[in-house]
Amino acid sequence: xxxxxxxxxxxxxxxxxxxxxxxxxxxxxxxxxxxxxxxxxxxxxxxxxxxxxxxxxxxxxxxxxxxxxxxxxxxxxxxxxxxxxxxxxxxxxxxxxxxxxxxxxxxxxxxxxxxxxxxxxxxxxxxxxxxxxxxxxxxxxxxxxxxxxxxxxxxxxxxxxxxxxxxxxxxxxxxxxxxxxxxxxxxxxxxxxxxxxxxxxxxxxxxxxxxxxxxxxxxxxxxxxxxxxxxxxxxxxxxxxxxxxxxxxxxxxxxxxxxxxxxxxxxxxxxxxxxxxxxxxxxxxxxxxxxxxxxxxxxxxxxxxxxxxxxxxxxxxxxxxxxxxxxxxxxxxxxxxxxxxxxxxxxxxxxxxxxxxxxxxxxxxxxxxxxxxxxxxxxxxxxxxxxxxxxxxxxxxxxxxxxxxxxxxxxxxxxxxxxxxxxxxxxxxxxxxxxxxxxxxxxxxxxxxxxxxxxxxxxxxxxxxxxxxxxxxxxxxxxxxxxxxxxxxxxxxxxxxxxxxxxxxxxxxxxxxxxxxxxxxxxxxxxxxxxxxxxxxxxxxxxxxxxxxxxxxxxxxxxxxxxxxxxxxxxxxxxxxxxxxxxxxxxxxxxxxxxxxxxxxxxxxxxxxxxxxx
Ligand SMILES: Nc1ncnc2c1ncn2[C@@H]1O[C@H](COP(=O)(O)OP(=O)(O)OP(=O)(O)O)[C@@H](O)[C@H]1O
Numbered sequence: 001x002x003x004x005x006x007x008x009x010x011x012x013x014x015x016x017x018x019x020x021x022x023x024x025x026x027x028x029x030x031x032x033x034x035x036x037x038x039x040x041x042x043x044x045x046x047x048x049x050x051x052x053x054x055x056x057x058x059x060x061x062x063x064x065x066x067x068x069x070x071x072x073x074x075x076x077x078x079x080x081x082x083x084x085x086x087x088x089x090x091x092x093x094x095x096x097x098x099x100x101x102x103x104x105x106x107x108x109x110x111x112x113x114x115x116x117x118x119x120x121x122x123x124x125x126x127x128x129x130x131x132x133x134x135x136x137x138x139x140x141x142x143x144x145x146x147x148x149x150x151x152x153x154x155x156x157x158x159x160x161x162x163x164x165x166x167x168x169x170x171x172x173x174x175x176x177x178x179x180x181x182x183x184x185x186x187x188x189x190x191x192x193x194x195x196x197x198x199x200x201x202x203x204x205x206x207x208x209x210x211x212x213x214x215x216x217x218x219x220x221x222x223x224x225x226x227x228x229x230x231x232x233x234x235x236x237x238x239x240x241x242x243x244x245x246x247x248x249x250x251x252x253x254x255x256x257x258x259x260x261x262x263x264x265x266x267x268x269x270x271x272x273x274x275x276x277x278x279x280x281x282x283x284x285x286x287x288x289x290x291x292x293x294x295x296x297x298x299x300x301x302x303x304x305x306x307x308x309x310x311x312x313x314x315x316x317x318x319x320x321x322x323x324x325x326x327x328x329x330x331x332x333x334x335x336x337x338x339x340x341x342x343x344x345x346x347x348x349x350x351x352x353x354x355x356x357x358x359x360x361x362x363x364x365x366x367x368x369x370x371x372x373x374x375x376x377x378x379x380x381x382x383x384x385x386x387x388x389x390x391x392x393x394x395x396x397x398x399x400x401x402x403x404x405x406x407x408x409x410x411x412x413x414x415x416x417x418x419x420x421x422x423x424x425x426x427x428x429x430x431x432x433x434x435x436x437x438x439x440x441x442x443x444x445x446x447x448x449x450x451x452x453x454x455x456x457x458x459x460x461x462x463x464x465x466x467x468x469x470x471x472x473x474x475x476x477x478x479x480x481x482x483x484x485x486x487x488x489x490x491x492x493x494x495x496x497x498x499x500x501x502x503x504x505x506x507x508x509x510x511x512x513x514x515x516x517x518x519x520x521x522x523x524x525x526x527x528x529x530x531x532x533x534x535x536x537x538x539x540x541x542x543x544x545x546x547x548x549x550x551x552x553x554x555x556x557x558x559x560x561x562x563x564x565x566x567x568x569x570x571x572x573x574x575x576x577x578x579x580x581x582x583x584x585x586x587x588x589x590x591x592x593x594x595x596x597x598x599x600x601x602x603x604x605x606x607x608x609x610x611x612x613x614x
Contacts (some may be wrong), residue, residue, distance in 0.1 A: 203287055
């Protein structure tokens, strides 16, 4: 693919541990505690709390409205059905019912408005969180991304965010309503009878303590669920991507067993968490039944003592229901909240991973246009936690030179070009472009000047034209056609029934391997870089395509500085100079003609090339 060096962040071995800087406002960084996680989550998506005051006002009205019915019942029983005159007062009953009906309608409307506002706020907040998380994943270095399976990474920004969404939309709304309902019910119950209120609270206290204890267990259990889900999605994603290899090696059964293991592990984690959470609701219902029974007994006793009217006792029983439902609801929300906090933690975990290759941004150096010179000064590199794989590289590449990089497998060629394109920073030493330390060059400038064409260019499921203009979306069809002609590929384009509109399929699978290489080369040509870094494809193509590729490569590299990891003898022969890698060092440098005559690594390589093509 000729994508510009736009993933310029790769974790160098010298980097310290990940700290936090996601460009977000200064945040409370702790996610150790549930509150810390919620605070950070809310600060990252301010939409969650925007306009919360008005939403709360509707919530208060909607909640206060709930006490209208119990109060009306009490009034109707005590002052309507049993009026002071001794006869039912139908006028009072009618007025009370009418007022009650109006208030219930207002309450329902406020409840609707509250819901709409909360949904809107949570959806906006989640959209921000998703966008932030996806962008951040793109800012992370290839090395950091590779340390986690792609599926697991995707799960962090999809499934985990969805989990937060479930809580924010269902639980969040209920939490506000339930807390208000609990407070109001308590206040009104106390107004009717403080003794009965005490009875109710005494019944519920064990539940509160029990829930706090369960919170810790549930928190761990749900974090495990989220981790297992990530593993499962990662494993499934990987096997879907690698389906062809799995089939080719007939490892369906073994792969299936691996997937089964992750599915079973997820199931086990879910069952464990659910078993814990299921204990909460029956316990709450038991407590509620005990509270109701205790209120009836104590209420009748208080009534006999003349401290409670029948209407007040009936109203109190209504209020106990009003009290119990948020209590039970709160325990359920609590489960959702644990799950959501676990999800939030994992999303924040992604955001807390520092892009380890920093863009100097506006303060960065702008490279002037024209063929680039490249310098390596005392460059060494070790992958994180690994041995040194490149050491003491001191090289100068003059502007406009075509360099072929050759060497045994594992000798450090790819590492060399990754450092050159700043996919990683050296552990020691400096890489220079036009004399400027690569670390000081602005990404925008680097992306314009330097383009890397990997072995297997990634094609997007779009048309041929769209894939070619990937780096320059504004390029018109005529420009693309000119580029194709200039690279000597007009006959290839003419042979395609739909020309630039040819659909390439997912990952370019509707094209042949050779054609995908051609697309990658034209894409790089259209991007018009000054330094081209190529990893020559190793896949065999038919002779006609091979000729086209060679012709295109020759024209593409003309007048530019180019560094090509060469897997073919012809590429090394055509280069101005050859860099020969051996065990992480540059063992030889020179023209093909000179090197081939000297005994050494290159002569051996050449011999094996000649032998294999004989
Ligand atoms: N991401 C990585 N993490 C750890 N070690 C790595 C990583 N990539 C490469 N290496 C190691 O670095 C060494 C050099 O690898 P490199 O890919 O640069 O070799 P190469 O010459 O390009 O090989 P090939 O021709 O097979 O592509 C090898 O020993 C390899 O195992």
